[in-house]
Amino acid sequence: MFKVLVSDPISDLGISLLVEASDISIDKKTGLSEDELVAIIGNYDALLVRSQTRVTERIMNAGKQLKVIGRAGVGVDNIDLDAATKRGIIVINAPDGNTITTCEHTFAMMMAVARHIPQAYLKTVGGEWDRKSFVGVELRNKVLGVLGMGRIGSEVGARAKAFGMEVLGYDPFLTEERAEKMGVRKASVEDIIAEADFITVHTPLTPETRHMIGKEQFAKIKKGVRIVNCARGGIIDEQALVEAINAGQVAGAAFDVFEEEPPAPDHPFLSHPKIIVTPHLGASTIEAQENVAIDVSEQLLHILRGEPFKNAVNMPPVAADVLAKLEPYFSLGSKLGSFAAQIAEGPVKEISVTYAGELADVDTQQLNRHVVAGVLAHHLGSDQVNVVNAMHLAKNRDVNVVIVKSHASKGFTNQVSVTLRTDKEERLVAGTLLNGFGPRITQIDKFPVDVEPQGHVLLISHDDKPGIIGRVGTLLGTRDVNIATMQVGRKIVGGAAIMVLGVDKGVTKPILGELTALPDLHNAKEVQLY
Numbered sequence: 393m394f395k396v397l398v399s400d401p402i403s404d405l406g407i408s409l410l411v412e413a414s415d416i417s418i419d420k421k422t423g424l425s426e427d428e429l430v431a432i433i434g435n436y437d438a439l440l441v442r443s444q445t446r447v448t449e450r451i452m453n454a455g456k457q458l459k460v461i462g463r464a465g466v467g468v469d470n471i472d473l474d475a476a477t478k479r480g481i482i483v484i485n486a487p488d489g490n491t492i493t494t495c496e497h498t499f500a501m502m503m504a505v506a507r508h509i510p511q512a513y514l515k516t517v518g519g520e521w522d523r524k525s526f527v528g529v530e531l532r533n534k535v536l537g538v539l540g541m542g543r544i545g546s547e548v549g550a551r552a553k554a555f556g557m558e559v560l561g562y563d564p565f566l567t568e569e570r571a572e573k574m575g576v577r578k579a580s581v582e583d584i585i586a587e588a589d590f591i592t593v594h595t596p597l598t599p600e601t602r603h604m605i606g607k608e609q610f611a612k613i614k615k616g617v618r619i620v621n622c623a624r625g626g627i628i629d630e631q632a633l634v635e636a637i638n639a640g641q642v643a644g645a646a647f648d649v650f651e652e653e654p655p656a657p658d659h660p661f662l663s664h665p666k667i668i669v670t671p672h673l674g675a676s677t678i679e680a681q682e683n684v685a686i687d688v689s690e691q692l693l694h695i696l697r698g699e700p701f702k703n704a705v706n707m708p709p710v711a712a713d714v715l716a717k718l719e720p721y722f723s724l725g726s727k728l729g730s731f732a733a734q735i736a737e738g739p740v741k742e743i744s745v746t747y748a749g750e751l752a753d754v755d756t757q758q759l760n761r762h763v764v765a766g767v768l769a770h771h772l773g774s775d776q777v778n779v780v781n782a783m784h785l786a787k788n789r790d791v792n793v794v795i796v797k798s799h800a801s802k803g804f805t806n807q808v809s810v811t812l813r814t815d816k817e818e819r820l821v822a823g824t825l826l827n828g829f830g831p832r833i834t835q836i837d838k839f840p841v842d843v844e845p846q847g848h849v850l851l852i853s854h855d856d857k858p859g860i861i862g863r864v865g866t867l868l869g870t871r872d873v874n875i876a877t878m879q880v881g882r883k884i885v886g887g888a889a890i891m892v893l894g895v896d897k898g899v900t901k902p903i904l905g906e907l908t909a910l911p912d913l914h915n916a917k918e919v920q921l922y
């Protein structure tokens with residue numbers, strides 16, 4: 393039974409998938425302090441949050457069984473990602489579910505600031521009939537500058553055109569072709585500052601975007617511009633904005649987000665007549681909250697159940713078609729890594745993974761992680777290593793990871809070869825997926841073999857001499873070790889050879905010692921593959 397803690401208000405309907413799952417027990421405890429979370433998080437396998445809970449390193453340290461943190465929304469700035477990655481905790485978000493809702497809120501804010509709606513409302517319900525103070529501007533024929541043309545920014549751009557606005561878009565990933573397709577003009581930040589009548593920001597808050605509109609930009613900004621921020625507090629310098637409004641440079645602003653949330657009661661935005669605010673409501677619709685909760689619950693279930701998942705924030709993204717090609721190799725990759733780690737003597741200095749055949753043309757980042765995790769888990773423990781922290785752990789331990797791609801696959805559609813270089817030796821284990829037969833180890837060091845990577849495997853190196861197979865069989869038989877499968881590999885008659893035995897149970901160290909003492913036999917190792 394997996395235990396899930398929901399620590400922020402999240403749509404009941406959205407998490408019904410978790411509530412109804414027979415292998416999940418779910419607790420809802422919202423509004424907890426960091427200390428309170430630290431005290432209870434050790435009982436949980438998964439934590440589900442929105443934006444209120446700050447998931448700190450302290451909480452993760454206390455979450456001894458914590459495997460996944462799900463964020464029902466886009467921004468994960470309330471989660472210490474580095475700490476999660478170090479601990480192998482997968483962080484997932486729900487990036488698509490609140491796009492339209494936030495885009496619509498942006499429009500609500502843009503229109504509200506253009507037409508002074510909150511200010512007019514307040515006066516009207518206060519008994520005043522003031523029609524002179526609230527003369528607004530149209531959106532039609534105005535220039536809208538969109539900083540950040542991702543999911544939300546693109547939707548804002550599309551809707552702005554319906555209002556008859558000219559849209560200037562800036563995003564480091566916006567190409568001329570994409571801009572043209574969307575009917576927006578690709579622009580620089582400077583173009584937007586100089587030309588836009590309305591500016592809206594839709595980037596994450598990063599060192600690069602922090603205060604991307606600040607004092608310097610306000611000095612050059614088009615007079616009378618209106619600014620909207622429904623992304624993250626801090627992208628626009630709050631202090632500089634107030635000064636620019638007071639100087640008459642900026643006509644008004646609409647903010648859903650703040651550098652510090654909630655803002656202090658004396659925050660200048662809260663009393664400024666030309667600034668309208670909402671309390672981080674961008675994603676707050678029934679539809680969006682259901683969508684993000686459904687998305688994140690689905691992925692959370694996949695992760696807890698050990699199934700393939702998407703939207704991991706602390707792992708490289710992978711396209712669905714690429715994932716479909718890689719997924720069948722995940723288990724093989726980690727078993728090859730584990731096999732190599734179990735037979736190699738000495739501390740690992742380098743893990744080299746060669747992809748041959750069709751895999752050579754695929755972005756294998758996810759598969760690389762499975763191989764590296766397979767190697768490291770042997771040394772560090774499978775509870776300490778997973779695909780999230782594998783690369784981080786390798787780097788921390790100065791283990792070089794080398795990826796080689798080759799189209800020559802020795803007759804297999806695909807072959808994955810893992811070579812471990814230690815300070816003592818170099819060992820290679822290669823494998824493939826055989827159509828209709830499943831995974832196979834196809835090579836160990838220089839010897840071609842055909843071995844199912846499963847259960848207890850005995851790897852014996854010996855001279856290719858008559859009688860050796862019988863001696864091994866007899867010894868194992870007298871020690872009650874049943875041989876299920878046997879493979880012998882050699883390069884030349886009478887030369888060095890290996891024997892790979894599938895055995896039904898673990899082989900003890902004394903038996904391995906007895907095997908090694910047999911004539912013409914050099915080494916016997918047991919490899920466990922699960």
Ligand SMILES: NC(=O)C1=CN([C@@H]2O[C@H](COP(=O)(O)OP(=O)(O)OC[C@H]3O[C@@H](n4cnc5c(N)ncnc54)[C@H](O)[C@@H]3O)[C@@H](O)[C@H]2O)C=CC1
Nearest residue numbers: 466467494540541542543544563594595596622623674675
């Ligand atoms: N107010 C609210 O309740 C909500 C806020 N958000 C926030 O809105 C923002 C945008 O969300 P999405 O569109 O879903 O994200 P996204 O990841 O689809 O788009 C962000 C875009 O910003 C661009 N970007 C990054 N650095 C940039 C820079 N220096 N200059 C210009 N563009 C840059 C990226 O290339 C990307 O295209 C995020 O910060 C998210 O957390 C999202 C949902 C609700």
Ligand SMILES: O=C(O)CCC(=O)C(=O)O
Nearest residue numbers: 442443465466467675676
């Ligand atoms: O959960 C929320 O309401 C905040 C949404 C948000 O800011 C995001 O998804 O980035």
